[in-house]
Amino acid sequence: MNHARRALSFLVLAVFVVLGMGSGEITEEERAAREAERAELQAVLDAYLTRMAGVRSQIRTLTTNAPQVQACDVPSMMTRAENTEHNQLHIRIAYGPFLDRFGSDDRGVWADDGGEWAFMTDPTYRGHFAAHPEDRETYAVQDTAERVAETFLTERYLAVIEPGEGCSLPRVNEDGGDTDFTGGQCRAWVFVVDQIDGSIACQNQILFESSDSMWAGEDDFQDELQEDYENALEDALQRVLPPRSLSTPLGGLF
Numbered sequence: 001m002n003h004a005r006r007a008l009s010f011l012v013l014a015v016f017v018v019l020g021m022g023s024g025e026i027t028e029e030e031r032a033a034r035e036a037e038r039a040e041l042q043a044v045l046d047a048y049l050t051r052m053a054g055v056r057s058q059i060r061t062l063t064t065n066a067p068q069v070q071a072c073d074v075p076s077m078m079t080r081a082e083n084t085e086h087n088q089l090h091i092r093i094a095y096g097p098f099l100d101r102f103g104s105d106d107r108g109v110w111a112d113d114g115g116e117w118a119f120m121t122d123p124t125y126r127g128h129f130a131a132h133p134e135d136r137e138t139y140a141v142q143d144t145a146e147r148v149a150e151t152f153l154t155e156r157y158l159a160v161i162e163p164g165e166g167c168s169l170p171r172v173n174e175d176g177g178d179t180d181f182t183g184g185q186c187r188a189w190v191f192v193v194d195q196i197d198g199s200i201a202c203q204n205q206i207l208f209e210s211s212d213s214m215w216a217g218e219d220d221f222q223d224e225l226q227e228d229y230e231n232a233l234e235d236a237l238q239r240v241l242p243p244r245s246l247s248t249p250l251g252g253l254f
Contacts, residue, residue: 001073002084003137006012010124012064014162023158023217025036025171026028027160038142039046041050041145041146041149042142042143042145042183044148044149045133045141045144045148046152048100048148048152048153048195049102049103049133050102050103051104051195051197051198052099052102052180052195052198053099053103053104054103054198055082055099055102055160055193055198055200056096056099056100056102056103057192058198059099059162059193059200060097060209061201062189062191062200063162063189067189067203068203068205069204069205070200070202070204071202071204072201072202072241072242073201073202074089074242074243075211076203077089077156077157078133080156080194080196081154081155081156081157082153082154082155082156083151083154083155083156088244088245088246089154089155089156089157089242089245090155090245090247091155091157091159091241091242091245091247091248092122092124092125092152092155092158092159092247092248093120093121093122093158093159093160093161093237093246093248094120094122094125094126094158094159094160095114095115095117095118095121095160095163096160096161096162096163096191097112098113098114098120098121098126098129098144099160100112101129101132102129105132105165106131107135109128110129110131110132110135110169111131113126113130116169117163117169118159119226119230120163120233122161122247122248123248124247125152125158128144128147128148129144134145150155152195153196155195155247156194156195156196157192157193157194157195157201157244157245158191158192158193158195159191159192159193159237159241160190160191160193161188161189161190161191162189162190162191163186163187163188164186164187164188164189164249166187167186168182168184168185168186169183169184169226169229170182170183170184170210170222170225170226170229171184171222171226172221172222172224172225177212179215179216179221181210181214181225183209183210183211183212183225184209184210184225184229185207185208185209185210186207186208186209186233187205187206187207188205188206188207188208189203189204189205189206190203190204190205190206190237190240190241191203192241196219204240206236206237206240206252207236208229208232208233208235208236209229209232210225210228210229210232211228212243213234214228226252227249228251230250230251231250231251233250233251234246234250234251237250
């Protein structure tokens with residue numbers, strides 16, 4: 001038994017030695033290639049941040065000058081997008097004010113995720129831009145750069161939701177019964193932006209609101225009101241976006 005254990009120990013040691021020999025320090029050529037790739041990805045991210053700052057500026061100008069409806073040219077968009085898996089576009093959503101961070105060095109702007117309106121921003125998109133790049137670890141910035149290059153740009157289009165004045169969220173009426181609430185409603189513009197060239201592919205107005213009545217279920221009633229409201233937003237988006245293109249989870253339908 002001792003001989004068997006000793007033989008096994010030698011075998012394990014030999015494996016570690018071989019692995020150690022095979023995982024020696026990288027060569028200068030490998031190091032240079034990695035650095036070149038890192039620099040290329042950083043350039044992609046820097047260009048993206050600048051481009052999206054320009055998009056935000058465009059949207060501000062449009063919303064102050066009575067924008068007009070412009071339908072999406074779906075065949076053209078399908079041709080231009082690289083990721084059209086299942087023969088459809090994949091469009092995430094973003095809350096208009098969330099884009100204020102692009103082009104800004106104000107850490108307060110970067111820290112603001114939209115608060116109660118954060119549900120209007122795709123969680124993956126929101127997570128990658130939750131803090132200023134200078135305040136993040138190098139590996140995290142590189143991960144975001146890779147996501148921009150491999151996902152956001154290949155999907156190409158992003159639906160930016162710009163709520164109008166007077167938008168409200170649903171609220172439980174504290175002094176009322178178990179299902180007494182004030183519904184939310186919102187009229188907003190949706191701008192489908194091209195994340196590669198910074199143009200606006202199409203734009204339309206939506207109106208969504210809470211259901212007239214709700215039954216109390218097992219979940220917290222405020223959560224149920226929020227889910228209902230998000231479902232209403234999803235329905236409104238589905239009516240103006242290209243068919244089956246919405247890829248951000250909303251409410252309880254995904």
